[in-house]
Amino acid sequence: MKKLELFDKHQQDLAKWAKVLSHPARIAILQYLASCNTxxxxxxxxxxxxxxxxxxQHLKELKEIGLIKGEVEGLKMRYCLDDKAIExxxxxxSDFVTSxxxxxxxxC
Known part of the structure; x- marks a missing residue:
């Protein structure tokens, strides 16, 4: 049994999201994409x-977890936030902080 399996799916999912968000560059990219609104x-x-x-490299991480979408448009890539993933x-x-x-x- 892997140590990761000792934790429930919710904990594992939360850790995956947190890991991707743990770099300030990725946060800056998400904020930039959100500010563009397109x-x-x-x-x-x-x-x-x-x-x-x-x-x-950071776009790759964000795309792999599904926070952003990217598609080829000619010689360029188009990136945007994935609304469902952001939700x-x-x-x-929110559930974690409440818990x-x-x-x-x-x-203390």
Whole structure:
């Protein structure tokens, strides 16, 4: 048995989302895509203080977990947020934060 299997699916899913969001570059990319409110064609690195190679690696991570969609348009890629995945992300983190609210306000 793998150690990961000792934790329930909800905990494992939350950890996957958190791992992808654990890098500030990925957070910046998500914020940039959200601020544009449309699919972005072209090089996102023009708008962030990161090299194209670095942005590409972070886009790959975000795409693999499903937070963004990307499709080829001619010689460029079009990227946008995946609304359903963002909604799921919001729900899983909201549920988690709600579940860890302190019950004993007098502790420590």
């Amino acid at each position: 699919c972005i064609s072209g090089d996102i690195s023009d708008h962030l203080p990161l090299s194209r190679t670095t942005v590409s 799921a992300l919001n729900q899983i983190f 860890i609210q302190p019950q004993n306000k007098e502790c």
